[in-house]
Amino acid sequence: MTAFPAIELTVYPYDCDAFGHLNQAALLTLLERARWDALARGPGMDLFDRNGVWPAVRKTTIEYKAPVFARDVVRVETTVLNRGTTSMTLHHVVRRVADETVAAEADIVFVCIDRLGRATPLPDEIARFLGPRSGGSDAPLRVPSGGVELAVDVRGDGVPVMFVHGFPFDRTVWRHQLATLSRARRIAADLRGVGGSGGPPLPVPSPDRYSLAQYANDLVAVLDAVGVRDVVWCGLSMGGYIIFEVVRRHPERVKALILAGTKADADSSEVKRGRDELAALAERDGPDAVVERLLPRLLGPATRAAQPEVTTQVRDMGRRWSVPALVGAQRVMRDRPDSTETLRGVRVPTLVLVGSDDEVAPPVAARAMAQLIPGAQFHVVPAAGHLAPLEQPLATGRLVADFLSLLR
Ligand code: MLT
Numbered sequence: 001m002t003a004f005p006a007i008e009l010t011v012y013p014y015d016c017d018a019f020g021h022l023n024q025a026a027l028l029t030l031l032e033r034a035r036w037d038a039l040a041r042g043p044g045m046d047l048f049d050r051n052g053v054w055p056a057v058r059k060t061t062i063e064y065k066a067p068v069f070a071r072d073v074v075r076v077e078t079t080v081l082n083r084g085t086t087s088m089t090l091h092h093v094v095r096r097v098a099d100e101t102v103a104a105e106a107d108i109v110f111v112c113i114d115r116l117g118r119a120t121p122l123p124d125e126i127a128r129f130l131g132p133r134s135g136g137s138d139a140p141l142r143v144p145s146g147g148v149e150l151a152v153d154v155r156g157d158g159v160p161v162m163f164v165h166g167f168p169f170d171r172t173v174w175r176h177q178l179a180t181l182s183r184a185r186r187i188a189a190d191l192r193g194v195g196g197s198g199g200p201p202l203p204v205p206s207p208d209r210y211s212l213a214q215y216a217n218d219l220v221a222v223l224d225a226v227g228v229r230d231v232v233w234c235g236l237s238m239g240g241y242i243i244f245e246v247v248r249r250h251p252e253r254v255k256a257l258i259l260a261g262t263k264a265d266a267d268s269s270e271v272k273r274g275r276d277e278l279a280a281l282a283e284r285d286g287p288d289a290v291v292e293r294l295l296p297r298l299l300g301p302a303t304r305a306a307q308p309e310v311t312t313q314v315r316d317m318g319r320r321w322s323v324p325a326l327v328g329a330q331r332v333m334r335d336r337p338d339s340t341e342t343l344r345g346v347r348v349p350t351l352v353l354v355g356s357d358d359e360v361a362p363p364v365a366a367r368a369m370a371q372l373i374p375g376a377q378f379h380v381v382p383a384a385g386h387l388a389p390l391e392q393p394l395a396t397g398r399l400v401a402d403f404l405s406l407l408r
Contacts, residue, residue, distance in 0.1 A: 003129050004078035004090075004227070005041055007034040008097060013070040022068040027104060028060070031092050034076035043129050051123040055110040058087070062106040066096070073097040079227035080130050086119040087111045088130055093157075105157060131225060140196055143189070145221035146214055151196025152189045152222050156182055159255075159407050160231040162219060163188040164239030166261070167329050168290055168318040169387075170195035173236060176393030177400060184404055187231070189222050191215060191242075193325025195317075200324070210328025212245040212336055220250050232404065234258035236389060237361060238329065244339040247346065256407055257350040257373075258400060261358050261386050263365040264372060266338040275334040282326035290326055291318030300357035300385030310390055343372040350376040351403040355384030355391065377403065 015026035022030075039045045048054055068074055075095045082089040092106040114120040122130070140151040153171060161184045163174040171178075171188040172195070178186045192210065193199035200209035219242070223231060230253050235243040240262025247254055267275065282290050295314060303310050321329075350373045354366035363380050370378035381388040381395050389396045 003042065003080060003131050004035070004038040006075050006077045007037045008073055008075045009033060009037075011068055011070055011072045011074060016070045020069050022070075022072075022074075022103075024062075024064075027062070027064075027068075027094070027106075030074065030094070031076060031106060031108070034078065034092070035090070038078060043125070047126060047129065051125055053112050053114055053120055053123060053126070055088070056113045056117075057108060058111045059109040060106060061108075062104055064104050066101045066103045068094075068096060068103045074103060077227070081107060083122070083127065083130050085121050088122065091157075141225065143222050143225040145218040146192070147200055147209070148192050148198040148218075150189050150192065150198075150218055150222060152187065152226070153178060154226055155186045157185050158183040159404055160185040160187060160228045161258075161404070162223065162231045162233050164219065164233065164235040164242055165191065165194075166235075166237030166239045167333070168194075168287065168294070168321045168326060169236070169314070170317045170320050172313070172317060173387065173390055174234075175390075177234075177389055177397055180393075180397050181401060181404070183401070184232075185228070187222065187226060187228070189219060190320075191325070191329075192218055193322045193328065195320040199322045210325065210332050212242060212332055213249065215242045215332070216245040216249050219246065220253055223253060229253065230255040232256040232258060232407065234260070234400070235262060236260045237262050237386065238333060241333060241336050241339070244342050247342055254348055256348045256403075257346065258403065259350065259352045259366075259369065260388055260396070261354055261361045261366070262369070263361045264339045264343050264369045265365070266336060267334055272334045275330045279327045279330040282323050282330070286323060287318050287321050287326060288315075290321075291315055294318075297359045298386045300355055300383060300391060302357070302383040303385060303387075303391040307391065310387070313390065314387070340372060343369060346373045346376075349403070349407060351379070351399065352376050353379045353381055353388060353396065353399055355386060355388040356380050356382050357385045358388070360386045 009030050011022050015022050017023040075097050077093045079091045081091040089109045094104045111119050112122050140153055142149045143152050165173045170190045174188050190197040232255050233243045240259045352370035354363045370376040379399050381392050384391040
C-alpha cells in the first residue's frame with residue numbers, strides 16, 4: 001500500500017488568481033497540506049521531528065493540466081517514486097473530485113537533513129513508512145510478497161497498465177510497450193522465481209509455493225506497493241491465465257483487460273501429460289532444454305526468418321527462470337480451471353489480440369474467447385506467432401494505444 005492516503009482538500013477563493021484559477025503558489029501549499037494530513041493520519045506529524053531529521057525540498061517539477069476553481073474539491077494522491085539513502089521523490093497527482101480530471105502532477109525531491117543542515121540517511125522508521133526502495137531511476141523496484149521480493153519496472157504516467165508475462169518469459173517480453181506507451185503508467189513485474197524476482201525461500205525451494213492464487217496475490221501486492229487501486233491488466237498467454245484468477249479474486253482491481261495469445265479453456269489430458277514431461281525435463285536438464293523444446297512453436301515463420309534477435313531474446317528470458325519456477329508454473333497451468341464462466345461475467349472494456357501464426361493459442365481459440373466477453377474487441381496481428389508484443393511491436397503497440405485512448 002502507498003504510505004500516503006489520498007487526501008481531499010477544498011480550494012478557497014484566496015487560493016485563486018484574478019481569473020478565479022487556483023494559483024501556482026497555492027497549489028504548492030495544497031500539496032504540502034496533503035503531505036502533513038497524510039502523516040497525521042499515519043505515523044504522526046512529528047515523524048521527522050522525533051527522528052531528529054527534516055525533509056528539505058531540493059527540486060520540484062510540476063505539470064499543470066487542467067484548471068481548478070474556488071470551491072472545487074481536489075484529491076491529492078501521493079506515491080513514493082524513488083527512495084534513496086538520503087533522499088526520496090514523491091509523485092503527486094491532483095484531481096478535481098467532481099469529474100476525476102487530472103489538474104496537475106508534481107514530482108518533488110526531498111533530501112533528509114540533520115539539525116546542522118547536512119544530508120543524512122533516512123532513519124529506519126521513516127524508511128519503513130516510505131515503503132519499498134528502488135536503487136536508481138532504471139533499477140527495478142523490489143516489492144515483498146508472500147516470502148519473496150519481486151522485481152518491478154514502473155514507467156511514465158497516465159492510465160495504469162499492469163503487464164503480465166507468460167511462460168517461459170520475463171518482464172522484458174514487454175520491453176517495446178514499456179518504452180513506447182508514453183500515455184500510460186506502465187508496470188511490469190517478473191513473476192516469482194523469474195528474472196530479477198526471488199523464488200520461495202530455501203531450504204526447500206518447493207514448486208508447491210507456486211499457485212494461480214499466489215501469482216495473482218503477488219501482482220496485487222505490486223499494485224499496493226506502487227499505490228494503484230485498479231489497472232488495465234495486459235497479459236500474454238500464461239499471463240492471461242493469471243489475469244483470469246485476478247478477475248475471480250480481485251475484481252475491484254480490474255479497470256479493463258488486454259488479453260494477448262491466451263485462451264479460456266483448461267488443458268486436455270494429453271496437454272497435461274505434456275506439462276508433466278516438460279517439468280521433468282526442467283528438473284533433469286534445466287531451463288535451456290525447456291526453451292529449446294518450446295522454441296519451434298513460439299515464434300511465427302516471418303520472425304524466425306527475419307528477426308534472429310527475437311530468438312536470442314527468447315533464449316535469454318528462458319535462462320532467467322529457476323528450475324522450481326519452471327516446474328511450479330507447469331503444474332499451475334496443468335491444474336488451472338476452465339475460465340469460460342469467468343470470462344462470460346466480465347463487464348469491463350476488453351481487447352483480445354493474437355498473432356496470425358500463433359500455434360500455442362491459435363486465432364480460432366482467441367476469437368472464441370473474445371466471443372465470451374460482452375463487447376470485447378478482437379484483432380489478429382499479422383506476421384506474428386505466440387509473442388506478438390515482441391515479434392510485431394509496432395502493430396501491437398498501436399492496437400494497445402488505441403484501446404487505452406478509449407479509457408479515462
Ligand atoms: C505461455 O506462453 O505462457 C505458455 O505457452 C502458455 C501455455 O503453455 O499454455
